[in-house]
Amino acid sequence: MTNDPKNPGSGDERDPLEEMLGRLFGGQGPDPEEIRRAMEQMGGPGGGAMPGFDPSQMDPAMMQQMMAQFQAMMNPAASGQSGPVNWDLAKNAARQAVAGTDPSVGSFARREVDEALRLAELWLDGATDTEQSGLIGKAVSRAEWVEATMDSWRRMTEPVATSLSRAMSAAIEQQLSRQMPEEMAGMLGGLEGLKPMLQNMGGTMFGLQLGTAVGEIGKDVLSGTDIGFPLAGHTLSMLPVNIEEFGDGLSVPDDQLRIYLALREVARMRLFLHSPWLERDLFAAIEQYAAGIRLDTEGIESAAANVDPMDPESMQQVFDGRSFIAEPDATQRAALEQLELLLALVEGWVDVVVAEAAAPLDHAAALRETMNRRRASGGPAEHAFAALVGLELRPRRLHAASDLWAEITKTHGKQYREEVWRHPERQPTAEDLDDPTGYAGRREEQDRTTDSLDDELRRLLDGGFGDAPKEK
Structure with a gap:
């Protein structure tokens, strides 16, 4: 026997609203019927805070989802969040962004990538005096790339993320204290009872935004070092599904595209292994930039003024895609200039070395121009990431x-x-x-x-x- 949606308390199953409140408040929460009556009053005739809302139509699946979302916000420890930013949520959002468009890598694709990377090592021996990497290459899916690179994204963005999430949370807390209906605030324990959720909200929103941006990059990136950093550590990797989609717009045989991209992947990794200081200095430039980050607090407060306290989704929409990073100061500009210079030097070296190594490929010249244009201009996903954290990973020169x-x-x-x-x-x-x-x-x-x-x-x-x- 199941619950009657017209009578949520009937049947053998527990009322989903009662279950949600029980988990949130450990069995000591407000009466579910009082919550329903308050919701009915706020959503009834006259246009309350939730116009058109009918609590009698809440289905168990929706309530389960609401319960999980509110529990994560109310209890940071339960969501795996140990600081202002929910990094587990960021990783899950990144994986969700690539879900549904991420076929598993088959044995044939793995063999093709392995052969291309091995051939690239041999061809590069004639174009550079750097030693072979000695690494075993592999083909990875988009989700595997997300898993392998998330620690590096966290390292690059954590100082900015921490500042932004705290500022967002403070602005939202201040705004909701003015807007939230007294009936709802009272039944949720008052504003003091809401503070754990509000303090966690900025980190939750930033985690969702960052994860989504990383996931979108995961749909475009062609190899492990394609961004210019060894994001996945010292591993050689390529993403067959992305390479296939990228090749659809080119009049180039698949095997030549794959070999050319393998040459670029192996060349970068050889350089990072040849020059251990390079990776250190790239991350140091990012950390120096992030250490001096300044926020547009007026912009954050203005955005928070548009938050609807009864619509959690509006909180995400209000802040989504907005840049709240203030113009960099002189120290930050120097760090960004150093980062851009290093990225340009890396990509310029790779361009020259690969141009020589790829000479046997009929389409090498066309591929060289295509890749340089793509690397210098970036795509929508990288621009979204730049807007979020104020950091462009572009080799401008x-x-x-x-x-x-x-x-x-x-x-x-x-x-x-x-x-x-x-x-x-x-x-x-x-x-x-x-x-x-x-x-x-x-x-x-x-x-x-x-x-x-x-x-x-x-x-x-x-x-x-x-x-x-x-x-x-």
Whole structure:
């Protein structure tokens, strides 16, 4: 026997509203019938806070969903949230964003990716002096990519996420204290009883937004390092479903596209392994930017003013897609410029190396132009991520960086080019992008200056300068 929707308390099953309140308040919550009567009054004739709402029509499935959502907001510990941001929710939202469009990777696709990555290692041996990665490549689904990269997304966004979620929660709490009907607030324990939910709400909303943005990126990304970072750690990976969809708009044979993308994936990973400092400096630039983040508090408060306290979904809609990041200050701009420079240098090096390694492919030139255009402009998913956290992962000077590495290769050879990557202090600057032919001369002058300082320091430690008396 089941519940009669016209009489929620009938039947063998427990009333879903009573069950929801029981779980939320541990059996000590308000009377479900009082909640229903209050809802009827607020949604009755005259246009209350919930116009058109009929509590007698609440079905168990809907109530179950409401219960789960409210329980997560009321009890951060139950939802796995240990801080202001619900990272478990972010990961689940990312997985949900790719669900339904994410076929499992079959054995044939795995074999194709494995062969392409192995071939890429061999072809790159002739184009770069960096050592083979020694890694076993794999084909991954979109959901597997989300799982593998979520820790890196958290590392990149946590300082911004924490500040935003706290500011959102505070603004919503202030606004709801003015708007929520006294009847509902009273039956939920008053505003003090609502504080756990309100304090958690900003983190819940940010987690949903970030997860959705990451999931959308997961629909576009072609390999593990496609964003320019080793997001999944030191692993070689490619996403067959995304590569297939990307190739649908190109007049290029599937095997050539796959090999070209494998060359780019392996080249990036070789570079990160060849230059351990590079990954550290990329993340350091992001962390320096995030440490100085400033928020548009007026914008957050203005958005919170449009929140409907009786419509949780409106809270998500009001904040969704909005950027509340204030204009960066001088320190942040310097960090962003350093990040963009490093990304451009990485992508420019990959472009030059892969162009040589991919020479056997008939469509190499067309693929090179397509990939550089895609990398430099980004897609809607990456722009959504940038709006959310104020961080663009774009190599703005990609072509200039390619020209620089091409000039260095032509003038000094591959060994010299790869040796540059071993020393952070030898990294090209924005000035070098403007004047590629002058890079070597400027580094030689810098080396001479450094050697001179080292000589003076040695002389000082050995006993002084010139005729200065030595201590006995």
